[in-house]
Every structure is written in structure tokens, then in C-alpha cells.
Amino acid sequence: MDALYRDYILDHYKSPRNFGELDPHDLEWHDHNPLCGDELGVHVRVEDGKIAELRFHGQGCAISQAAASIASEELVGMPVDEIGGLPADWVTDLLGIDISPTRRKCALLNLKVMRGATTGDASWPES
Amino acid sequence: MNPLTATPALDVRADFPVLERLTRGGKPMVYLDSAATSQKPVAVIEAMNDYYRRSNANIHRGVYELAQEATDLYEGARERVAAFCGWETATTIFTRNATEAINLVAYAWGRANVGPGDEVLITHMEHHSNIVPWQMLCHETGARLRYLGVSEEGTLSLDELDSVLAEGRVKLVSVVHVSNVLGTLNPVADIVARSRAAGALTVVDGSQAVPQLPVDLSAIDADFYAWTGHKAVGPTGIGVLHGRRSVLEEMRPFLGGGDMIGRVDFESSTWNELPWKFEAGTSPIAEGVGLGAAVDYLSGLGMENVRAHERDLTAYALERLPTIESLRVFGPPDPDQRGGVVSFALEGMHPHDVADLCDREGVCIRAGHHCAQPLMRMMGVPATARASFHVYNSREDVDRLVEALAKARTVFGL
Numbered sequence: 001m002d003a004l005y006r007d008y009i010l011d012h013y014k015s016p017r018n019f020g021e022l023d024p025h026d027l028e029w030h031d032h033n034p035l036c037g038d039e040l041g042v043h044v045r046v047e048d049g050k051i052a053e054l055r056f057h058g059q060g061c062a063i064s065q066a067a068a069s070i071a072s073e074e075l076v077g078m079p080v081d082e083i084g085g086l087p088a089d090w091v092t093d094l095l096g097i098d099i100s101p102t103r104r105k106c107a108l109l110n111l112k113v114m115r116g117a118t119t120g121d122a123s124w125p126e127s
Numbered sequence: 128m129n130p131l132t133a134t135p136a137l138d139v140r141a142d143f144p145v146l147e148r149l150t151r152g153g154k155p156m157v158y159l160d161s162a163a164t165s166q167k168p169v170a171v172i173e174a175m176n177d178y179y180r181r182s183n184a185n186i187h188r189g190v191y192e193l194a195q196e197a198t199d200l201y202e203g204a205r206e207r208v209a210a211f212c213g214w215e216t217a218t219t220i221f222t223r224n225a226t227e228a229i230n231l232v233a234y235a236w237g238r239a240n241v242g243p244g245d246e247v248l249i250t251h252m253e254h255h256s257n258i259v260p261w262q263m264l265c266h267e268t269g270a271r272l273r274y275l276g277v278s279e280e281g282t283l284s285l286d287e288l289d290s291v292l293a294e295g296r297v298k299l300v301s302v303v304h305v306s307n308v309l310g311t312l313n314p315v316a317d318i319v320a321r322s323r324a325a326g327a328l329t330v331v332d333g334s335q336a337v338p339q340l341p342v343d344l345s346a347i348d349a350d351f352y353a354w355t356g357h358k359a360v361g362p363t364g365i366g367v368l369h370g371r372r373s374v375l376e377e378m379r380p381f382l383g384g385g386d387m388i389g390r391v392d393f394e395s396s397t398w399n400e401l402p403w404k405f406e407a408g409t410s411p412i413a414e415g416v417g418l419g420a421a422v423d424y425l426s427g428l429g430m431e432n433v434r435a436h437e438r439d440l441t442a443y444a445l446e447r448l449p450t451i452e453s454l455r456v457f458g459p460p461d462p463d464q465r466g467g468v469v470s471f472a473l474e475g476m477h478p479h480d481v482a483d484l485c486d487r488e489g490v491c492i493r494a495g496h497h498c499a500q501p502l503m504r505m506m507g508v509p510a511t512a513r514a515s516f517h518v519y520n521s522r523e524d525v526d527r528l529v530e531a532l533a534k535a536r537t538v539f540g541l
Contacts, residue, residue, distance in 0.1 A: 002538045004483070010539060036479045037496045037503070037510045059509050061479035062539075103483065 004097055005062060008070075013062040018072035022055040027080075029116035030058075033105050038064040042113050044080075051078050056110065063095075063103050068110035070094050075114065084119040086111060088127045137428060137436045140519045142168040154489030157524045162307050162335060162468045162515030163493055164357045167421075171361060174420035175413045186412055187386060187403070201412050204419025205402070211422040212352070213343040214369040220402040221365055221415055225334045226256040228353035228368035229301070231405060232330055233260035235381040236374065237299065240328070243269035245298040248291055248327070250275040250283055251505050252306045255498040257332045261301060270298070277505055281309035281458040285317060292325035299328045304336035308497045308511065309458035310441070310465035312340075319349045328374070334358055337367075338517065339437045339467055341430035350374050356414065360517070361421030365414035368405070375401055382407035425518075433518055437467035440516040444469045444525050451532050453541075457511060467516035470497070473532065475541050478512040484535035485512075490528050 022043035030041035038060030045053040054075060056068040071091055075083070091111050092099055099107050108125050116122030140146055143166045150156050158166060184194040186201050209219035222228040237260075241247065247261045251274050265272040273291060275283050283302075291297060300322040304315050319329045330351040336342055338359035344352050351374075356365040380387055380398055384407035389397035398404045425433060442462040448454055453474035459465045473481055482494035493513045496503045503510060514528055 002484075005480070005538050036494065037500070038477075038479070039509065059477075061477035061483075063480070065477075103479075106479065 004099075004103075006097060009062060009066045009095070009097065012066035012069035016056070016065055016069035018053075018055055018076070019057060019069065020055045021057060022053060025055075027117040029113045029122065031109065031113045031116060031122055033060070033064065033109050035105060036061065038106055038109055040064060040068055040109050040113050042110075042117050044114075044117055046080055049079055049081065051075050051080060051083075056113075060109070061103075061106050063099070063106040064109045067091055067095055067107045068113075071110045071114075080118050083114050083117075084121065086114075086125065088125040091125070136432045136439070137518050138521075139168075139428065140521070142170070142424075143519045144169060144172070146519055150486075150489040152487060152489060157490045157520075157527045159514040159516065159520065159524060159528060160491050160493045161338070161358070161517035161520075162497075162513065164363070165338060165360045165517050166519060167362070167417075168360055168424050170424045171417050171420045175362060175417040178413050178416045183413075185409055197412060200419075201410060201415045204415045207419050207422050207426075208367060209369070211426060212337065212354075212367075212369060213345045214352075215372070217401045218370050218372050218375055220368040220370065220375075220405045221410060222353075222368050222405075223364060223411070224357075224366035225332060225353045225355040226260075226366070228351075228355075228366045229257055229330065229332065230260045231368055231381040232351050232353075232370075233264045235378045235405070236328065237261075237264040238268070239379060241265075241268050241270045241298050244296065245270040246273050246291075246294075246296040247271070248273045248275065248288075248297045248300045248322075250302055251277045252281070252283070252309055252311060252499065252502050253301070253303055254307055254332065254334070255500070256334075257301055257303060257330075258501065261299075271296075273297075274501070275302075277309070277311075277502065280460065281306070281311045282464070283311075283313055283318075285314070285321065288318060288321055292321060292327065295325070297322070297325060297327045299330065301330035301332065304331050304333040304342075305340070305466040305468075306458070306502075307335050307468060308470050308499045308502055308513065310468040310470070311459055312336075312464055312466055315349065316347045319347060323348075323350075335466055335468065338425075340434050344369055356418040356421060359418075359421055360424060362414045362417040365411045365418050367418075372401065375405070380404055380407065384408045386410070428518060436518055437516055438462050440520055440522065440525060441465060441467050441469060443522050444514060444516075444528075447525055447529050448532075451529065451536070454532070457506060468513060469515070470511040470513045472508055472511055473536065473541075476535065476539055478510045480539070481512045481532065481535055484538055485528065485531040488527065488531035488534065490524075490531045492528065 025043035040058035478494035
């Protein structure tokens with residue numbers, strides 16, 4: 001099996017969870033990875049300070065889209081004010097694959113977008 | 128010539144040492160990203176090495192032997208670079224790259240000659256380097272930036288050019304000679320002639336053309352022609368702007384500093400003569416020497432042979448790539464109408480993943496928007512994968528690419 005494109009990565013890429021639009025929503029953000037043009041947006045509905053529902057949307061490589069899908073399943077139920085403090089490792093650990101430096105931003109785009117939606121600061125997450 | 132049986136004219140892979148290395152996986156490297164930057168032959172590497180070992184000094188000022196030798200090497204390179212493109216030496220200006228060459232025109236000519244109500248005309252197949260400088264010029268001056276469209280087959284329409292020019296507001300036309308995405312070989316001499324007849328200044332971005340085609344600037348006759356050394360088997364850090372003498376003489380300098388002045392007083396200065404008026408500060412001397420060696424190398428191969436080689440590989444790729452299921456090739460289908468660059472997309476796979484999986488097989492291709500985001504939007508894709516060729520590539524390299532693409536599809540379960 002390929003070390004990067006594992007079955008579950010490809011499964012999330014081909015059948016992404018929590019993808020689409022969400023209306024009405026409380027929070028939203030849209031961003032892109034200028035290196036490769038991956039695009040990702042998010043709509044978030046908040047209840048009692050927690051993420052009740054979210055939908056990612058966009059287009060990009062398997063890593064960026066699968067990472068968003070995998071992260072989305074963990075993000076639901078999480079307190080909104082904790083998102084900004086999530087480190088880059090949170091995503092890469094979830095993915096469970098070795099990400100080369102050239103693909104790192106693909107994997108982290110979803111967290112960048114979530115940080116933007118919840119804090120207004122869409123800087124790249126650090127380890 | 129049957130494109131499927133002909134053998135490429137050139138067999139010069141051994142001249143390019145970097146191609147000897149193996150990739151991480153221990154596979155021989157297939158380098159198919161020459162449109163981004165070409166590899167360098169020993170002759171170029173040695174010329175720069177020799178310059179630093181034997182002849183390094185600052186140019187144009189020193190009276191000692193070493194300084195004279197460095198000056199001769201640099202100015203000798205300029206003469207050969209100018210001759211290589213069929214242009215006059217004194218109006219062949221060295222810049223940092225093609226981007227800086229285009230910015231030179233946008234600042235030194237554009238700011239003085241373009242104003243509110245004027246139009247700058249470019250096309251939808253331009254590289255960002257031939258978009259953004261004009262956007263900045265138009266934002267600052269109140270001029271309007273207009274684009275010529277690109278057809279389904281990736282070509283420009285001269286009728287559309289004529290109709291925009293006929294409106295009478297175009298002050299400058301800037302167009303790419305060979306598209307870095309579509310490979311399209313544009314009829315630049317025709318575009319220049321029509322634009323000049325309408326009173327517009329003409330700029331051609333030849334970054335992808337000079338490395339692979341015989342380019343005779345006296346025949347194209349643009350007011351400005353820009354290209355970059357590193358795509359033409361030369362070093363990074365040096366580009367070229369060939370300009371029309373009458374226009375250059377009227378222009379103010381681009382950057383101020385040493386070397387570009389005639390005389391400096393406390394309040395004002397006078398400008399050096401051409402080309403040095405546009406070369407402020409210490410020049411990229413070793414890079415100039417390297418570029419001189421690069422054009423010597425290409426001239427030695429013969430640019431007709433280089434073109435024949437590129438055409439053969441392009442034709443072969445256009446035959447072989449569509450054998451991959453659900454692969455779509457962009458750009459003109461006729462290899463006579465395009466340079467050695469082929470962009471494509473695989474259904475169900477993002478180009479970034481395609482390039483990553485090709486890398487596992489030792490095949491270096493580019494994925495992304497290729498600094499041409501407006502064109503990507505026109506083509507309706509977020510990005511493409513792109514293979515581009517130079518003299519060191521062979522049909523076997525294309526075969527390796529096709530094998531890697533087939534394997535990539537199986538990884539994705541396609």
C-alpha cells in the first residue's frame with residue numbers, strides 16, 4: 001500500500017464527510033494555499049459555545065480534502081474557543097501518515113481555515 | 128516525418144551533470160520541468176566557476192588587468208546574447224530576470240506614457256509576471272487593463288486584437304511568445320505589426336521561446352522583448368530586455384545608483400549611455416558570463432535542431448499521453464503550433480497528487496496554476512499537471528511519465 005495515499009485517506013477524499021454548505025451558519029471562512037491553489041471554505045453552526053455542525057467546501061488535492069474530512073469528524077462538539085490553540089500536530093496525528101514538507105500545507109489548510117473562522121487569525125498553524 | 132518513428136536529433140543528456148543523480152527511491156531522474164527552470168550544462172557551470180577562480184573583479188571601473196578582463200567577459204557575453212536573438216548589443220539590457228525586465232518597461236516607460244483613459248492590452252494566457260506589473264501600472268495611472276481571450280484550443284484571435292485596437296485607446300500591448308501552460312506558439316510578429324499600426328507600444332515575453340526556438344528579434348521587431356537566463360540553460364539571477372533604441376533613449380532610468388550615471392552632482396545627475404543607463408549597481412557578472420556560455424552551448428547545438436528535438440518530444444507526448452484513460456491535454460493539438468510544454472489533467476485526481484505520485488517514480492513534473500491563475504479560471508480547472516522538455520530529454524522520458532501516470536491511477540483505485 002502507498003505510504004501517503006492510504007485507503008482511509010482516499011476514502012475521505014472520494015467521500016468527504018461534512019462537506020457542502022450550511023445555512024444558516026454562525027461562522028465562516030475561506031482560504032487557499034497559494035502554492036498549489038488548493039481552496040477550502042467552512043461554514044460553522046455554534047450551540048452553547050461548541051461546534052454543533054460544520055461543512056467544508058472547496059477543491060484541492062487528496063491530502064487537503066481528506067485532512068479536512070477527517071478533522072471535521074473531530075471538530076464537531078469541540079468548544080469554539082479551543083480551536084485557535086490547536087497545534088499543527090493535531091491534524092498530522094489525526095492523519096496518521098508522514099507528511100513531507102512539500103505537502104504539509106495541504107494537510108494544515110483545514111486548521112488554518114478553522115482558526116480563521118473562530119478567531120479571525122488565519123495564520124498557518126505551528127507545531 | 129512520422130512523429131512516432133523519428134528519433135530526436137539531440138543526445139546531450141551527458142552534458143548535464145545533475146541528471147546523473149538518482150532520486151530518493153534510487154531511480155534515475157526524469158526531469159520534465161524545464162519550463163520552470165532548465166538544467167545547466169557543464170559548459171555553463173565551468174564558465175562561471177572559471178570566472179570566479181580566474182577573472183573576478185568589478186567591471187567598468189577598474190584600470191587594472193583583472194578588471195578589464197572581467198569587463199571584457201561580461202560585455203562579450205552581452206554581444207553574444209544580443210547576436211543570439213538577432214538584436215543590437217547596446218540595446219540589450221541585462222536585468223535580474225524576465226519579471227524585472229517587464230517591470231522596467233512598466234515603470235520607466237509606463238509611468239511616463241500611460242494615463243487615465245488609456246488601455247493596456249494583455250491576454251488570458253499570460254504568466255503573472257506579464258499581468259501584475261500592468262495591473263499595478265493601471266491602478267496607479269487610472270488606465271484600464273484589458274485581456275484578449277483564449278480559444279478552446281488555446282489560441283489567440285487576431286480579429287479580436289484588431290477590434291480592440293480599433294477602439295483607439297490601447298497604448299501598450301504585451302503578449303507571451305510561447306505560453307508556459309498551453310505551450311501555444313503565438314504569432315507575435317503579426318501581433319506586433321498590428322499593434323504598432325494602431326500606435327501601441329509592444330512588449331513580448333519570450334521566457335519560454337528563447338530557450339527552445341530560433342528567435343530572430345529583427346523579424347519580430349517588438350519594441351521590447353524580455354526573457355530569462357535560467358530557462359535557457361543559463362544561471363538564475365540574470366534576465367534580458369531587448370529594447371528599441373529610440374524608445375530607450377526617451378525613457379527615464381528604472382533604478383538609480385552606481386554604473387547608470389554619466390555625472391553625479393549634489394542636486395542631480397546625468398545618465399550613462401545605453402545599455403548601462405538601465406543597469407544600476409554592480410551587475411550579475413558571473414551570471415552574465417554564464418549566460419554567454421549558455422547561448423554558446425545552444426548555438427553549438429543549433430537552435431533549429433533544438434526546435435526539432437522539442438517538437439519531436441511534444442508530438443510524441445501528444446500521442447502517448449492520451450493513451451492514459453480520462454486524461455485531458457490542454458493547448459493546441461498541432462505540435463507545429465506549440466512549444467515543448469504539455470499541460471494535462473487526470474479525471475478524479477488533483478494535479479498535486481499526480482505530481483507527488485510521479486515523483487515516487489523519479490519523474491519530476493510541475494503541478495499547480497503555473498503562475499497563470501486567470502488562465503486556470505478560463506480553462507475551468509483549479510490547476511494542471513505539466514510536463515516540459517528540453518534538449519536533454521528523450522522519448523524514454525515521456526515513456527517513464529506515461530508509466531508513472533498509469534501507476535498513479537492504480538494507487539487512486541482508478
